[in-house]
Amino acid sequence: MSRTRFRLAGATIALMLAAVAGCSGGEGVDVDGNDAAGAGGVLNAAIGGEPDQLDPHKTSAYYSFQVLENVFDTLVEPDANLEMKPALATGWTTSDDQLTWTFTLREGVKFSDGSPLTAEDVVYSYNRIIDEKLNNAYKFGTVKSIEASDPKTVVVTLNAPTPNLLANLGGFKGVAIVQKANVESGEITTKPVGSGPFAVENYSSGDSIRLVRNDNYWGEKPKLDGVRFTFVSDPTVALQNLRGGEVHWTDNLPPQQVPALLDGDDPTVRSVPSTDYWYLALNQARKPYDDVNVRRAIAFALDREAITKAAKFGLATVNQAAIPQNSAFYYEYAPYTHDVNQARQLLDQAGVSGLSMDLMVTSEYPETVTAAQVIASQLEAVGITVKIRTLDFAQWLDEQGAGKFDAFMLGWLGNIDPDEFYYAQHHSDGTFNFHEYANPNVDRLLDQARTETDQAARKQQYDQVAKQIVDDASYIYLYNPDVAQGWSKQVSGYEVRTDRAIRFRDVALAR
Amino acid sequence: MARFVIRRLLQSAVVLLGVTVVVFLLLQLVPGDPVRVALGTRFDPQTYEALRARAGLDQPLVVQYFDYLRRALTGDLGVSFRSGRPVTAIVLERLPATLSLAVTAVVFAMLIAFPLGIVSAIRSGSLVDHAARVFSQFGVSVPDFWMGIMGILLFSGVLGWLPPSGYVALTEDPGRWASHVALPAATVGLVTASILTRFIRSSMLEVLSEDYVRTAEAKGLRTRVVVLRHVLRNALIPVVTVVAVQLASLLGGVIVIEVLFAWPGIGRLTYDAVAARDYPVLQGAVLLVAALFLLVNLLVDVLYARLDPRITVK
Numbered sequence: 001m002s003r004t005r006f007r008l009a010g011a012t013i014a015l016m017l018a019a020v021a022g023c024s025g026g027e028g029v030d031v032d033g034n035d036a037a038g039a040g041g042v043l044n045a046a047i048g049g050e051p052d053q054l055d056p057h058k059t060s061a062y063y064s065f066q067v068l069e070n071v072f073d074t075l076v077e078p079d080a081n082l083e084m085k086p087a088l089a090t091g092w093t094t095s096d097d098q099l100t101w102t103f104t105l106r107e108g109v110k111f112s113d114g115s116p117l118t119a120e121d122v123v124y125s126y127n128r129i130i131d132e133k134l135n136n137a138y139k140f141g142t143v144k145s146i147e148a149s150d151p152k153t154v155v156v157t158l159n160a161p162t163p164n165l166l167a168n169l170g171g172f173k174g175v176a177i178v179q180k181a182n183v184e185s186g187e188i189t190t191k192p193v194g195s196g197p198f199a200v201e202n203y204s205s206g207d208s209i210r211l212v213r214n215d216n217y218w219g220e221k222p223k224l225d226g227v228r229f230t231f232v233s234d235p236t237v238a239l240q241n242l243r244g245g246e247v248h249w250t251d252n253l254p255p256q257q258v259p260a261l262l263d264g265d266d267p268t269v270r271s272v273p274s275t276d277y278w279y280l281a282l283n284q285a286r287k288p289y290d291d292v293n294v295r296r297a298i299a300f301a302l303d304r305e306a307i308t309k310a311a312k313f314g315l316a317t318v319n320q321a322a323i324p325q326n327s328a329f330y331y332e333y334a335p336y337t338h339d340v341n342q343a344r345q346l347l348d349q350a351g352v353s354g355l356s357m358d359l360m361v362t363s364e365y366p367e368t369v370t371a372a373q374v375i376a377s378q379l380e381a382v383g384i385t386v387k388i389r390t391l392d393f394a395q396w397l398d399e400q401g402a403g404k405f406d407a408f409m410l411g412w413l414g415n416i417d418p419d420e421f422y423y424a425q426h427h428s429d430g431t432f433n434f435h436e437y438a439n440p441n442v443d444r445l446l447d448q449a450r451t452e453t454d455q456a457a458r459k460q461q462y463d464q465v466a467k468q469i470v471d472d473a474s475y476i477y478l479y480n481p482d483v484a485q486g487w488s489k490q491v492s493g494y495e496v497r498t499d500r501a502i503r504f505r506d507v508a509l510a511r
Numbered sequence: 512m513a514r515f516v517i518r519r520l521l522q523s524a525v526v527l528l529g530v531t532v533v534v535f536l537l538l539q540l541v542p543g544d545p546v547r548v549a550l551g552t553r554f555d556p557q558t559y560e561a562l563r564a565r566a567g568l569d570q571p572l573v574v575q576y577f578d579y580l581r582r583a584l585t586g587d588l589g590v591s592f593r594s595g596r597p598v599t600a601i602v603l604e605r606l607p608a609t610l611s612l613a614v615t616a617v618v619f620a621m622l623i624a625f626p627l628g629i630v631s632a633i634r635s636g637s638l639v640d641h642a643a644r645v646f647s648q649f650g651v652s653v654p655d656f657w658m659g660i661m662g663i664l665l666f667s668g669v670l671g672w673l674p675p676s677g678y679v680a681l682t683e684d685p686g687r688w689a690s691h692v693a694l695p696a697a698t699v700g701l702v703t704a705s706i707l708t709r710f711i712r713s714s715m716l717e718v719l720s721e722d723y724v725r726t727a728e729a730k731g732l733r734t735r736v737v738v739l740r741h742v743l744r745n746a747l748i749p750v751v752t753v754v755a756v757q758l759a760s761l762l763g764g765v766i767v768i769e770v771l772f773a774w775p776g777i778g779r780l781t782y783d784a785v786a787a788r789d790y791p792v793l794q795g796a797v798l799l800v801a802a803l804f805l806l807v808n809l810l811v812d813v814l815y816a817r818l819d820p821r822i823t824v825k
């Protein structure tokens with residue numbers, strides 16, 4: 001009897017093994033079937049999540065801009081040092097009163113479908129953002145009108161001098177020049193048409209986005225035939241894909257492994273200091289955080305080195321102000337040395353003891369969760385009990401908007417001009433001033449610097465702002481993180497950028 | 512039979528209507544403002560109001576619901592708040608990936624669970640039986656995402672046999688589909704197999720103690736005939752239910768596994784929609800999953816009658 005039973009089971013198991021063996025016959029490396037001789041190949045890039053949509057004016061997701069950086073153009077664009085350089089515009093002049101900017105467009109620029117890109121397209125794109133009140137409308141706050149005086153000339157008229165107009169018009173692809181027909185057909189959400197080095201060929205929801213070289217591109221022709229973006233949210237899996245050769249490039253690396261990866265040469269992993277900053281904000285509408293001494297006490301109680309080590313595995317530079325060293329607006333100021341006694345003294349002065357602080361962090365940014373634990377243990381040493389609240393980002397934003405927090409930790413990413421982040425976060429009318437900081441002196445300086453056309457004077461005004469914000473501990477700045485990306489040995493010509501823009505136009509793939 | 516099916520379909524429609532109400536109301540209770548999530552951190556108040564109005568979120572709830580229902584009846588599940596694309600298309604294009612993963616996982620689970628369950632029931636107390644119990648204990652206790660990562664590290668990292676993640680449509684390239692589906696399906700399948708093995712074993716044991724089994728053996732039938740015709744067939748009834756429930760729940764998308772393996776199915780869609788508070792997509796996905804669940808249950812009821820003539824469909 002037993003023999004028969006085992007034969008029955010054995011047959012089934014054999015069948016199963018055969019099925020599994022059959023499955024393992026799949027090949028590893030896949031270059032998408034584009035094996036034409038002399039072709040540049042298709043680069044497989046793994047990004048950490050899926051774009052919500054591909055309309056550059058309507059998305060706010062970084063995943064979207066990772067793709068769109070390669071598809072669209074702006075009038076000007078930041079170079080490696082984040083200085084604005086010609087892109088679609090070859091040059092520009094400003095009137096003496098600084099209220100009229102005249103841009104000259106490049107000759108013969110075409111969209112990827114072959115239709116010409118003219119001044120009318122620029123006017124259409126900007127007016128779309130302004131009239132429909134799209135995400136980046138705030139960047140056009142001082143713009144009175146935009147006109148095309150001829151097919152090659154765009155005239156921007158302003159209500160007030162705007163020294164950072166170029167950064168507003170070219171800082172990132174959220175203000176890209178789009179095609180009217182593409183917008184009106186609704187195709188822009190999945191099949192946008194731009195004038196950049198690549199064009200979107202196919203968007204397969206949940207799976208991948210395929211770009212092909214844009215043969216109508218005005219700049220130097222890209223060497224690659226195309227780029228295929230896949231969405232791999234787990235960094236361990238993304239790294240495995242890179243090592244296994246299925247992926248040639250990824251920015252989704254497990255942070256704890258980056259230090260070791262930087263020492264190796266396959267895959268190549270590079271990191272550069274980014275322009276982002278991460279900070280702790282205390283709710284000044286709540287007691288006792290309205291007291292500057294309490295805020296300063298917390299600033300003294302923090303050991304930024306330890307926080308950075310835990311949250312970023314050392315891949316960050318501690319900073320007590322917002323702006324990183326490599327920026328033209330950097331202001332060296334670090335009054336808070338880690339000093340428990342000083343912190344205790346300040347708390348005593350404020351008459352605060354046995355304080356319990358609610359700290360809100362988000363699982364969307366795991367580094368805030370890790371950092372919060374270190375912050376909690378450091379504040380415990382000065383007698384503050386921290387209650388960490390970890391929320392998903394949607395709920396986090398809700399609580400922030402409603403002012404329901406004692407403290408939160410967050411970052412501000414891709415910064416170029418200080419007007420944007422200082423004004424939004426520290427002006428009493430700022431759109432992101434949820435911690436309700438108000439200092440008339442800072443308000444005045446921010447208003448002044450916003451329209452100051454003398455660069456040296458403007459820098460000085462922002463230096464004063466920076467100092468005052470740190471002294472008031474409006475935000476308690478922690479660090480500027482590095483941006484780390486990795487690519488396989490086959491990839492050449494790629495540079496990691498401090499603003500996290502992903503540009504594949506100069507990249508080649510050895511095969 | 513036809514009347515039974517029609518009646519069940521009508522009942523299903525009522526259940527689906529209930530699902531829309533519950534999902535719609537539940538979403539209102541979930542904290543998190545979709546407009547703020549969509550805008551990110553940089554915007555001005557006018558932009559906020561404009562987007563809120565465009566998405567119809569400024570309308571009263573009742574208006575929003577009936578508007579949704581009216582369009583849903585015509586097959587239009589609305590427009591994704593985030594991507595601006597029709598929800599019906601978004602949900603349906605994710606179906607093949609989830610279907611192929613769920614079916615493969617269940618087949619894989621059955622291939623393990625049937626021999627293991629049968630053998631450990633027939634040879635209860637044997638080494639195989641003990642091994643089977645250890646296996647199923649392991650399968651239900653170890654978290655599937657951990658098993659998935661271990662699978663990736665072993666089969667993709669160390670051995671290099673399988674790609675670590677990604678998806679190729681079955682219709683596009685069956686070979687590459689198989690190599691991509693193997694790891695996620697095995698991960699999900701192991702859990703299902705553990706549950707199934709236990710059920711098959713206990714169900715078989717129950718039937719094995721029946722008088723007619725002894726009679727069958729006594730009249731000299733071969734073991735294979737007794738096991739396959741008399742025991743297995745009778746033991747299958749509860750097993751069919753478990754397989755169906757497992758399949759139905761897998762059709763709802765295996766969220767963690769789909770996210771881990773970058774598998775473009777319903778589970779991952781749901782996950783992304785929750786994070787973005789994309790209500791229309793979430794409603795559409797839940798509605799589809801509920802519909803699939805009802806369909807599978809209907810098929811099970813019909814299958815019962817085929818398996819056991821004592822059960823009649825009225």
